[in-house]
Amino acid sequence: MLSYQKNLSPSFFATLSLPATAMGFALSVQIAALSWILNSKFGFNLKEIGFVWLAGPVAGILGQVIIGLISDNVWFWGGRRRPFILIGGVIAALMLLALPNIGVISDALGFEEVIGVAIAVALSLDLAINISFNPTRSLIADVTPEGTIRTKGYTWMQTISGFFGVVAYLIGAFVSNYTLIYLGAILVFIFSVFPTLFISEPKKLDETDEGEVKAGNTETNLPKFLKICFAHAFTWVGVQTMFIYTFSFIKENIMGFDTTETVSQAQNDEIGFITGISFAILNTVGFILPALVLEPITKKIGRVKTHTVCIALMAVGYLLIIFFGHSQTALFVLMAVVGIGWAAVVSLPFAIMSETVNQRKMGLFMGLFNLSVVIPQLVSSSLGRFIDAQPNKNSIFIISAVCLGVSALLWTLVKESKSIEKEIIAEKA
DSSP states (O other), X not given: OOHHHHTXXXXXXXXXXXXXXXXXXXXXXXXXXXXXXXXXXXXXXXXXXXXXXXXXXXXXXXXHHHHHXXXXXXXXXXXXXXXXXXXXXXXXXHHHHHGGGHHHHHHHHTOSOHHHHHHHHHHHHHHHHHHHHHHHHHHHHHHSOTTHHHHHHHHHHHXXXXXXHHHHHHHHHHTOHHHHHHHHHHHHHHHHHSGGGGXXXXXXXXXXXXXXXXXXXXXXXXXXXXXXXXXXXXXXXXHHHHHHHHHHHIIIIISOOOTTSOOOHHHHHHHHHHHHHHHHHHHHHHHHHIIIIIHHHHHXXXXXXXXXXXXXXXXXXXXXXXXXXXXXXXXHHHHHHHHHHHHHHTTHHHHXXXXXXXXXXXXXXXXXXHHHHHHHHHHHHTTHHHHHHSSSTTHHHHHHHHHXXXXXXXXXXXXXXXXXXXXXXXXXO
């Protein structure tokens, strides 16, 4: 085992975070540019955009569970998770290159309707992301012991991934979404391929690389796992609704246009700018808080309570957007409030869930846990017609606020893991 990995040094946690960062960056590009480019370049309405976004959850259902199960039981190319990170990273980079060229690809194939190619590209991109996301997250659980060290692994993952996510949104806002897409393809390829060469995986999931038995669950607490999944699912209905449809809230409530109204390229660019800055602020809070703020708090009150409070604050942030978020400045400020919940969503649930299941089946359960993300994404993607028919696009954040409020209530039903309870007691002693 490499010395920096054996000693769990900062450089190890940083390297361990890069594969997840690659997939996070690809997802940020997708969030920042997909709805915008479909509306501004190809003239898709909200119903059609929602239909294209359905491709992602479908890919998640197929990809994460199957790949998770396979990666628990194979070993090739020097690893269990490594092969799928490499394959997914390369495909994701290629699909990012295809994204701005959907029209060219459609013409080359002789298709009259662009939407078919758009769905194919979106499906391939999200399938590639899902092929890699499960192994990148499972890898962290594979090479870290339970407790605060594993929490550190996931909070570092979000800190580094979130930083690059902010960079992605800022590039989209201040340079262009097209520059973001092409740069994204390069970064996704580099961060997927090279870090895996410096991470040593254990050949048995319950052992370290040196053959020592690693502390961890050998049984799955299924009732607790399901509680976590249900709570996380309501979170993602709200979050994905925000990601898909915020541009229409901005177009109508801030820019003053009807969502069906054709606007100039300069006005489309302004909508893209506000959307990019909004998500950049969200992700700035999202990458600063996990390692610097949330991790220390979890040592005092536990991960579940910390996460519950953050989710509740996110619901409050959505309510404030409904009442006060009708200017650029107000929206930007309130996105920082929403970012508190986002910081928890993308870091703490993985650490909480990972100590609830059999460590030898981490890939499988990480894939099953992902159903609490992709099924809600299907729900959110199907809301396009409903939201389009509403007289005011405040309905976007009403849905988000209600879902996050329900999620916070459900998280109160989840008990803290024994390993964290022991560490909290030791911290107070």
